[in-house]
Every structure is written in structure tokens, then in C-alpha cells.
Amino acid sequence: MSEPSPSRPESRPESRPESRPRRRGRVLRIGAALLVLAGVGAYLVVQYVTGGVGTRGCTVVSARDDSESYEFTPEQAVNAATIAAVGTGRGMPERAVTIALATALQESGLRNIEHGDRDSLGLFQQRPSQGWGTERQIMDPAYSAGIFYAHLARVPDYAGLPLTVAAQKVQRSGFPEAYAKHEPDAVLLAAALTGRSAATLTCEGRPSRTAGATGPDAVRAALVRDFGRDALQEAGAVVGGRAVPSPSPSPSVTATARGRTVTVPVPQGTRPDADGRGERQRGWQLAQWAVANSSALRIARVTYEGREWTASNGGGDWHPVRTPTSGTAGAESSLASVRIVAGP
Structure with missing residues (x-):
């Protein structure tokens, strides 16, 4: 019977260094996959907040013969209509409605969200701790729009200011330039929802699963x-x-x-x-x-x-x-x- 070769026990420690790079590679691949998933998740969250995700059931178009249009969800349409109605009810001009809509598009994606930076809430991300009202009041779209207009009305010559400047004087955001990108869409929405542009807003009208009372x-x-x-x-x-x-x-x-x-x-x-x-x-x-x-x-x-x-x-x-x-x-x-x- 042959005796065990002395090389066999020595082969095991030699294989360990080779397995380490493999394990490291596997860990790196898993880590990279997790980062990609986290990135996709973060993207979806941002898109949800800013209006990028959802069933596109409504469209507003320009009254001019051009290709300008904006597609949005029924939820966003309800909130935009409330903002416009509250503004005209207060006798605010269409420019004020445009400023309010652009602000809400940036702050919440025209969604009445129950979260935000620190204690920010609602369509305009107003903070109870900063005197905007109670949590319950701020989560009422008509109230939050009304108090936004009340603050905007105190801004001297707000209608003549650039939209970013007027919005920032009310909101005091850390990113005031962000309002500008929503101005074209807000202009289309304001023209339709104040009634200046006739028959420019359409929706599919499919019943919402979350619809409350009807009739x-x-x-x-x-x-x-x-x-x-x-x-x-x-x-x-x-x-x-x-x-x-x-x-x-x-x-x-x-x-x-x-x-x-x-x-x-x-x-x-x-x-x-x-x-x-x-x-x-x-x-x-x-x-x-x-x-x-x-x-x-x-x-x-x-x-x-x-x-x-x-x-x-x-x-x-x-x-x-x-x-x-x-x-x-x-x-x-x-x-x-x-x-x-x-x-x-």
C-alpha cells in the first residue's frame, strides 16, 4: 500500500488564496446589484413625488396651434383644479394661479402627501411648526392653497416678478431655481383651469378605485x-x-x-x-x-x-x-x- 503523498495536505492551504478573489468578486457583484436596486428605488420615489409615475388619465393642451401639452394623473387633476378654483375665488389673477401650480408641482408633484422634509406636509409642503396651520388644515388642499395665496398676495408686485422669485418669497426653499422648470406646464394648467382656454383639458374619466361618495x-x-x-x-x-x-x-x-x-x-x-x-x-x-x-x-x-x-x-x-x-x-x-x- 502506498503511503499518502506528503503533497496532499499541502494542497489545501494553496487553494485558499485562490478562493478569496472569487468570494470578493461575488460580494462586489451582490453589492453592485443592491446599489442598482437602491438607485432604481430612489428614482421611482422621486418620480412618484414629482409626478413621473402614475396612470396618465388627463391631458391639457395649448389653445394656440402648437404642440405644447402636459399629461398628468386624475389625482393631480383634482388638486390642480382645487388650486385654480381657490385662487379665482379669492380674486387672484391667472399669474397667481400659475405661480401656485408651479410651486405645487415642484413641492409635491401636485399630490397631497403626508410626508416631507422635517414636518412638511401637503401640496405645498407647508410646515405646522412654521405657522402654516395645523397638520389637519395643511392636509386640506383648499386650505393649503388659500394660505399660499394669502402669503403671495403680500409680496409686492408678485405678478411682475419672475416665477422663481415670487414662489421663493412665499416658500423660502433651499432650491428656488427648481420652480422654473415647471412654469410651462403650470401656464397650460392655469389657462385651462381658470377657463381662459376653452375645451383644452380632457380626461379619460375612468372611475377611481379610491373614489369616495359619488352622484x-x-x-x-x-x-x-x-x-x-x-x-x-x-x-x-x-x-x-x-x-x-x-x-x-x-x-x-x-x-x-x-x-x-x-x-x-x-x-x-x-x-x-x-x-x-x-x-x-x-x-x-x-x-x-x-x-x-x-x-x-x-x-x-x-x-x-x-x-x-x-x-x-x-x-x-x-x-x-x-x-x-x-x-x-x-x-x-x-x-x-x-x-x-x-x-x-
Whole structure:
């Protein structure tokens, strides 16, 4: 029987140095993979916050014959419509609405988020510790927009300032130049959601999975939320048909057993205000507000000034409709009211 070769026990220690580079290589590859995953995760978080991720259900286009457009989600559309409605309700010019929208696009991606730097919250990332309000108030989009406008109104000649300067005087951000990149999109949104650009905002109108209450009463409540009771009482919002008592001081509302059409009269003979807003512009603001809220409130159809938007999976669009002839049921001035058909 041959004796064991003395070289065998010596072979083991010789193999160990060779295995170390292999292990190091494996560790490096795993580490690199983890870094890539972390980077992708960070990218997705940033895209989510800034509006880069989500179902693109809405589009706003320029009223000019150019290719400018902005695609955004139904959630963003609801918040943008609220910001615009609160601004015009305060008598702020379109430029103020543009500044507010650009600020919210940068700060939260037009999402009402419950987190941020330190105690920052909401659409504008306002801080309770800095006197912007309570957490509950700041998480109310109408409140947060209102207090933003209140601070903006105190900035001398804000409408004549560059957008970054005006926004920074309110926000005092560590990155004031970041607001500028959102100005083109904010300009398109403000033109549509103040009503200056007619039939330029469309949404698919697919019902949101997170939608709360729906139907005529929900539409009325949302109108009051964004435009205020006084603004709607003045117009006399109704749901055409039999009168139903409604608690004061909310707008008077009527309903029919068959129909689900909310009719929002537009004040006739309205003179343009300092920013040029008149009867027609007010009507288009209400109409495009309804489209922006179509997913959240399950709105199926909106009609104004001989144009109609209908919810569609292919991307609802505005198209001409026949106006009822004089003397027939439903005949009225095409500028007199906005008709909103609410879903179940």
C-alpha cells in the first residue's frame, strides 16, 4: 500500500488564496446589484413625488396651434383644479394661479402627501411648526392653497416678478431655481383651469378605485369645497327637477328620480374682472373643473357652450353638440349654465 503523498495536505492551504478573489468578486457583484436596486428605488420615489409615475388619465393642451401639452394623473387633476378654483375665488389673477401650480408641482408633484422634509406636509409642503396651520388644515388642499395665496398676495408686485422669485418669497426653499422648470406646464394648467382656454383639458374619466361618495350630492359638495358656498349660492347650483331641502347655507339643490344632471348656472351679464374673467370664462372654468374631477366623482358627461365632454377609456374629448331649439324642453343659452351628468 502506498503511503499518502506528503503533497496532499499541502494542497489545501494553496487553494485558499485562490478562493478569496472569487468570494470578493461575488460580494462586489451582490453589492453592485443592491446599489442598482437602491438607485432604481430612489428614482421611482422621486418620480412618484414629482409626478413621473402614475396612470396618465388627463391631458391639457395649448389653445394656440402648437404642440405644447402636459399629461398628468386624475389625482393631480383634482388638486390642480382645487388650486385654480381657490385662487379665482379669492380674486387672484391667472399669474397667481400659475405661480401656485408651479410651486405645487415642484413641492409635491401636485399630490397631497403626508410626508416631507422635517414636518412638511401637503401640496405645498407647508410646515405646522412654521405657522402654516395645523397638520389637519395643511392636509386640506383648499386650505393649503388659500394660505399660499394669502402669503403671495403680500409680496409686492408678485405678478411682475419672475416665477422663481415670487414662489421663493412665499416658500423660502433651499432650491428656488427648481420652480422654473415647471412654469410651462403650470401656464397650460392655469389657462385651462381658470377657463381662459376653452375645451383644452380632457380626461379619460375612468372611475377611481379610491373614489369616495359619488352622484349629484357629491358633485355639489365638491363644488362647495373648491369654489365656496357664497360663489355657488350666487349662481344657484341645482340638479334639475323636484326640489329637495338642503341644509343652509349650502347651495339650493333639486333632484329628479330619473336624472342625475347637475346644472350650475353661470351668472349672466357678468362683467370681466380685473384679470379679464367674464361670463364665458367662468363657465369654462366650471366645465373643465368637472372634467378634472371626473374620475374622483364618476362624472360621465359635461356640457357647455355647445361642446360636450364624455368619459371614455380612449381619452374623453370635447365635441360639438346640438343646442336645443327655442321653445323645446331644455332650451337655454349655451352660456347660461354648465350641465354635469353624475354617475352612480
